[in-house]
Amino acid sequence: MASEPIVVVGGGLAAARAVETLRGEGYDGDVVVVTSEPHRPYERPPLSKDYLRGQAERGSVFPLDEAWYRDHDVELRTHATAVGLSLDDHRVTLADGASLPFGRLLLATGSTPRPLPVPGNDLRGVHLLRTLDDADRLSGVLLQASLEGTEPHVGAARVAVVGDGWIGLEVAASARQLGLDVTVVGQGTHPLGRVLGPELGEVYAQLHERHGVRLHRRATVTGLTGTDGQVTGVDMADGTHVDATIVVVGVGVTPNVGLAASAGLGVRPAAEGGGVVVDGTLRTTHPDVWAAGDIAAIPSPTYGRALRVEHWARANDSGPHAAKAMLGATDEYDILPYFYSDQYDLGMEYTGYVDGPGGYDDVVVVGDPAGEAFAFWLRGGVVQAGMGLNVWDRMPEVEAFIRSGRPTEKATLEGFVGSA
Structure with a gap:
């Protein structure tokens, strides 16, 4: 062969x-x-x-x-x-x-991408985002809608994003930057709670709220409403209805x-x-x-x-x-997980791995999350993952903490922002 x-x-x-x-x-x-x-x-x-x-x-x-x-x-x-x-x-x-x-x-x-398993998920105006063609369709709709607002952030189309993970929040930020009216409907107590936990998830909640996004937390979507085949909104289990002419589904x-x-x-x-x-x-x-x-x-x-x-x-x-x-190489893959996200004026880098809120027992945040900061997730005093907020090129140092496998004193972490 x-x-x-x-x-x-x-x-x-x-x-x-x-x-x-x-x-x-x-x-x-x-x-x-x-x-x-x-x-x-x-x-x-x-x-x-x-x-x-x-x-x-x-x-x-x-x-x-x-x-x-x-x-x-x-x-x-x-x-x-x-x-x-x-x-x-x-x-x-x-x-x-x-x-x-x-x-x-x-x-x-x-x-x-997982579809939203509720009535109305096949209405016009309901979007999933995974492929380039998905992005072209959604971008065309968002850009057109942004031109129809009478002035910035006023009278523009209403966008509902179902899902408060990375894709949902990045789409919400993009739509808001285009001047659209945006609501995020999430199942968690905090956006990104499954990944970042409540402490850092709340940083992103406040970020989006400062930029005018409405957040619905602990929400269960029961259906999407429509008229003549076009989506008109999102229904939730608690009886809340969100008007929307564009719905973006980002539920994993x-x-x-x-x-x-x-x-x-x-x-x-x-x-x-x-x-x-x-x-x-x-x-x-x-x-x-x-x-x-x-x-x-x-x-x-x-x-x-x-x-x-x-x-x-x-x-x-x-x-x-x-x-x-x-081609014959036998090296073992040993690269730590890494990702980044840019939303509004907040950029972040993250390295390491935490398996949900149960994967750590302490979080150390140093600096100002609204400016420059670091967050470290620890288990038994050992750093499992770290994230820089508006601080760049420090992930190799975070990786060194993780790879050491040894407990790191909080005082060492607390002095990390000013150590560059």
């Missing part, structure tokens, strides 16, 4: 970085990229930020331009959905009935592990975080198949467990790692 091509299934950043690495490492065999979308692989963070606001060019979302694939002899199959995988035959079956042989295979199939994603599971590859139960089982080289339970990006449950030497992470940096790092492993 070694003479058969390396096939990469996926259209996101992990796929782009993988094929870039294959050629960069000198691999000169056939490489095929299979993506169900009409575009070459792209990255997703701009889709909820500057691209959504019409402030970034379309080309900025593509890590590799069209010519790169041609010049590096990488076959790009767009509009091609992989629906079957035969490990015995080393073949990928496509939706149109065609099949591709592979010698080695990388699965980088990403995630699918589901990793696309169906292809792997149906082929018999190891997949973790959803209760354990889901994802395709891989070893430290990102090889799956089959010797010729690897997985990267959102779907990969990667063993972490630092945390002593497999972590499945749905962030840009994981795709950016795991794609190249898998590609090198496909």
Whole structure:
């Protein structure tokens, strides 16, 4: 099978970085990229930020331009959905009935946004945001609506964002920056509570409220209302109704592990975080198949467990790692989770991992969260994760605390802001 091509299934950043690495490492065999979308692989963070606001060019979302694939002899199959995988035959079956042989295979199939399981979720004006085409549709609607307001923040279209995670809050910030009337409907007591806990979640709650966003907390959506097929609002279990002409649903994603599971590859139960089982080289339970990006449950030497992470940096790092492993590298993946977010005038960087509010027993916040600050999540005195607010390029120092595995004195952390 070694003479058969390396096939990469996926259209996101992990796929782009993988094929870039294959050629960069000198691999000169056939490489095929299979993506169900009409575009070459792209990255997703701009889709909820500057691209959504019409402030970034379309080309900025593509890590590799069209010519790169041609010049590096990488076959790009767009509009091609992989629906079957035969490990015995080393073949990928496509939706149109065609099949591709592979010698080695990388699965980088990403995630699918969860729909809102309530009446009215199919009304016009209800949007999910995951793909570039999703962003184009939503951006067009938001930009048009922003032009229809009589003056900034007055008389503009009403936007309801269902979901108070990162995507929901980034979309809310973008819509508000366009001058639209915005309401966020979240299930948590605090936005981002599952990720950051109440202390830092409240920082983001206050940030959005200062910018005029209305927050509904501990809310359960029971239905979306509409007239003549067009959404008109959001109903909640407590009887509250929010008027909205645009509804954006951001209630999480589901990793696309169906292809792997149906082929018999190891997949973790959803209760354990889901994802395709891989070893430290990102090889799956089959010797010729690897997985990267959102779907990969990667063993972490630092945390002593497999972590499945749905962030840009994981795709950016795991794609190249898998590609090198496909060429024979045996290094273990040992990169700490990292992500960032920009909302209004608050930018943040985060590294480490905390498995929800139960994953830590103390939070140390130093500095002013409305200006420059750091937050550290600790368990038994040991730093598990850290975040910088409007402070940049300090994550390597935070990583050193985490990797030490030793208790860190609060006094050391409290002096961290002024130590640069």
